[in-house]
Structure formats: C-alpha cells, structure tokens
Amino acid sequence: MKKHNFSAGPCILPQEVLKKSAEAIIDFNGLGLSLIEVSHRGKDFVDVMEKTRSLVKELLNLPEGYSVLFLQGGASLEFLMTPYNLLKEGGKAAYIDTGVWAAKAIKEAKLLGDIEVIASSKDKVYNYIPKNYAVPTDVDYVHCTSNNTIYGTQIKEFPKTDSLLVCDMSSDIFSRVLDFTKFDLIYAGAQKNMGPAGTTLVVIKDEILGKTGRTIPAMLDYQSHIKADSMFNTPAVFPVYVSMLTLEWMKGLGGVAAIEKMNEAKAAILYAEIDRNPYFKGFAEKEDRSLMNVTFNLTNEDAKEAFDKLWNAAGISGIKGHRSVGGYRASIYNAMPIESVQVLVDAMQELENQLS
Numbered sequence: 001m002k003k004h005n006f007s008a009g010p011c012i013l014p015q016e017v018l019k020k021s022a023e024a025i026i027d028f029n030g031l032g033l034s035l036i037e038v039s040h041r042g043k044d045f046v047d048v049m050e051k052t053r054s055l056v057k058e059l060l061n062l063p064e065g066y067s068v069l070f071l072q073g074g075a076s077l078e079f080l081m082t083p084y085n086l087l088k089e090g091g092k093a094a095y096i097d098t099g100v101w102a103a104k105a106i107k108e109a110k111l112l113g114d115i116e117v118i119a120s121s122k123d124k125v126y127n128y129i130p131k132n133y134a135v136p137t138d139v140d141y142v143h144c145t146s147n148n149t150i151y152g153t154q155i156k157e158f159p160k161t162d163s164l165l166v167c168d169m170s171s172d173i174f175s176r177v178l179d180f181t182k183f184d185l186i187y188a189g190a191q192k193n194m195g196p197a198g199t200t201l202v203v204i205k206d207e208i209l210g211k212t213g214r215t216i217p218a219m220l221d222y223q224s225h226i227k228a229d230s231m232f233n234t235p236a237v238f239p240v241y242v243s244m245l246t247l248e249w250m251k252g253l254g255g256v257a258a259i260e261k262m263n264e265a266k267a268a269i270l271y272a273e274i275d276r277n278p279y280f281k282g283f284a285e286k287e288d289r290s291l292m293n294v295t296f297n298l299t300n301e302d303a304k305e306a307f308d309k310l311w312n313a314a315g316i317s318g319i320k321g322h323r324s325v326g327g328y329r330a331s332i333y334n335a336m337p338i339e340s341v342q343v344l345v346d347a348m349q350e351l352e353n354q355l356s
C-alpha cells in the first residue's frame with residue numbers, strides 16, 4: 001500500500017516525477033544509456049542543467065542579474081559559504097536565531113567574523129518568530145531562515161534592511177509567492193520541496209560577489225560555480241534531473257501562486273482540526289504557523305497509544321515530531337495531496353470519537 005508520506009525531509013515528491021525519474025535511470029532520453037552513466041558535459045545533460053536553471057528563474061520571477069546554482073554539500077555547507085562570500089575581512093553580520101538550523105548557520109559564520117544575533121526565540125523552544133527587533137546598519141548582511149522545519153514556524157514579514165538579505169529557504173522554497181528580488185542570496189537543500197537530497201539550490205544577485213577582500217577556496221567561491229554554470233566539478237546529475245521534473249510539474253500546476261493556494265487549503269483543514277479537537281493543541285504560535293510543517297501535541301499523553309495506532313492503520317508515515325519538540329509534525333510540502341491531509345484529519349477525529 002502506498003503510504004501518505006508526511007516526512008519532514010527527505011520528503012514526498014509527485015508520483016509522476018518518481019515514475020519519470022525511474023525511467024531515466026534505465027534509459028535517458030532514448031539514448032540507450034542511464035541518466036547516471038552519461039557525461040555531464042554531453043548535450044543531453046547540459047540541456048537538463050539549463051532547463052532546471054531557467055525554470056527556477058521563471059517560477060521565482062527573477063529578473064536579469066541573478067545566478068542560479070546547483071551545488072552539493074546541502075544547506076549545511078551554505079552556512080559556511082555565505083559568510084565566506086559575503087562577510088568582509090573584519091566585517092560583521094546579523095543573524096536571526098529561529099531554531100536549530102539558524103543556530104548552526106550562526107556557529108559556522110562565527111568561524112569567519114563578528115556575528116551578532118539580533119533576535120532569538122530560543123526562550124520558548126522556538127515556537128514563535130521574533131518581531132520588533134532592531135536591525136543594525138553596520139553589517140555586511142542579515143541572515144534569516146524563512147521556515148523553521150522542526151518547530152513549524154514561518155516568517156511572514158522579512159527583516160527590513162539596507163544591507164544584503166540572505167535567507168535559508170530550504171523548507172519552503174516554491175511554496176508561496178514572495179518578492180524574491182528582496183533577497184540577495186537564497187539557498188535551499190533540494191530534499192524538502194524540490195528533489196532528492198544531493199543538490200542545493202543557490203540564487204545569488206551577481207553584483208554582491210567579489211567584494212570581501214578574502215581569499216576563498218575555489219569550491220567555496222560562488223564565482224567559481226557561476227563561471228562554470230554549476231559544473232565546476234561533476235554536478236549531482238540525478239538530483240538536478242529530478243528537480244527539473246518537479247519544477248516542470250509545478251509550472252504545469254500554474255506556478256508558485258497556484259501551489260500557494262493549494263498549500264493554504266491543506267494547512268487550513270489541518271490547523272482547523274488541531275484547534276477544534278480537544279485532544280490536540282498546536283505547538284507554534286498561531287500568527288507564525290507554517291504552511292509546510294504543522295506541529296502539534298496531544299493534550300493528554302495517555303491518548304498516545306490510541307492515536308499512534310489510528311494513524312498507522314490509516315497508512316500515514318513520518319508524523320513523529322522532532323525530538324526537541326515531541327508530539328507530532330505533519331509536513332505537507334507541495335507534493336502532498338489534500339486527500340492525504342484529510343486522512344490525517346480523519347484519524348484525529350476518530351481519536352476523539354473513540355475517547356469521548
């Protein structure tokens with residue numbers, strides 16, 4: 001039986017994307033060769049890279065002047081590449097601490113310079129997005145995390161700054177309409193909303209690079225990758241190909257605006273049930289709730305065994321909460337059908353029927 005996959009990452013991908021990817025593993029473009037055994041410099045794969053890049057630009061509505069890269073090392077390597085490329089020698093950067101991923105970004109950046117944490121929600125296990133903090137003007141950049149995968153919080157109002165704005169969008173890229181030109185650098189590991197683990201999408205405003213005075217190792221220098229069209233070394237051909245298929249699927253649905261509407265509808269039925277059902281309570285503050293990761297707890301831990309039985313029997317997978325939060329986390333990324341969300345809502349209602 002095909003499961004309802006609520007995993008936080010790697011996450012659900014569209015069924016048709018999985019099918020086409022499986023076919024390309026056996027025979028890519030009718031070449032009689034597998035996608036993963038042809039040269040990345042051959043025309044067929046170069047076309048894949050170009051198409052993937054142009055789909056990203058189209059879906060994010062990016063004007064000229066931005067480069068789109070597909071790198072390796074995950075979002076975690078971007079925690080280091082960002083300061084390497086943007087933090088001036090002796091410079092300073094501001095970070096917003098909204099969770100474990102933000103904290104890891106801060107830790108890496110501190111290896112290279114003076115990092116000021118200008119706001120944090122650590123005092124309440126990161127269940128909210130800090131607001132009304134002062135943004136210093138003497139920084140090279142401001143770094144934020146748009147969606148906090150573990151806690152189920154999402155930034156609705158981004159920091160206002162005249163410095164560069166950098167954002168880790170790993171878990172909500174392509175899920176909602178934003179003015180992406182407000183950001184100077186965006187990065188996102190593929191495995192939350194775009195493809196398999198193994199490639200990281202990086203979107204950079206070209207004019208911001210080459211200004212730090214640092215010597216940057218070639219593999220960590222965005223300019224090396226831009227010059228080589230993301231083929232400075234062998235790219236992650238399979239993750240890039242699957243990402244291309246997912247982006248085509250998104251475009252076919254009507255692009256990010258259409259997907260956002262679907263995501264809102266999915267989140268609405270689940271949050272409504274959490275708020276209605278006396279056996280559940282939401283973890284994140286209401287105004288900061290994420291459209292992608294819905295975190296909730298039981299109001300009475302004694303109901304755990306009964307609920308776990310119910311969702312298991314319904315074919316649901318991957319809703320166990322992160323160990324730092326406990327409870328449950330239903331990740332409802334772009335490819336999650338609303339029918340699967342309804343299956344979860346039904347299981348929650350069934351718990352209420354059983355216990356009351």
Ligand SMILES: *Cc1c(COP(=O)(O)O)cnc(C)c1O
Pocket residue numbers: 009073074075076077101145147148149168169170171189190192
């Ligand atoms: C998963 C995640 C990361 C880490 O991504 P890797 O690709 O595993 O390095 C970073 N930031 C956020 C917001 C994430 O959800």
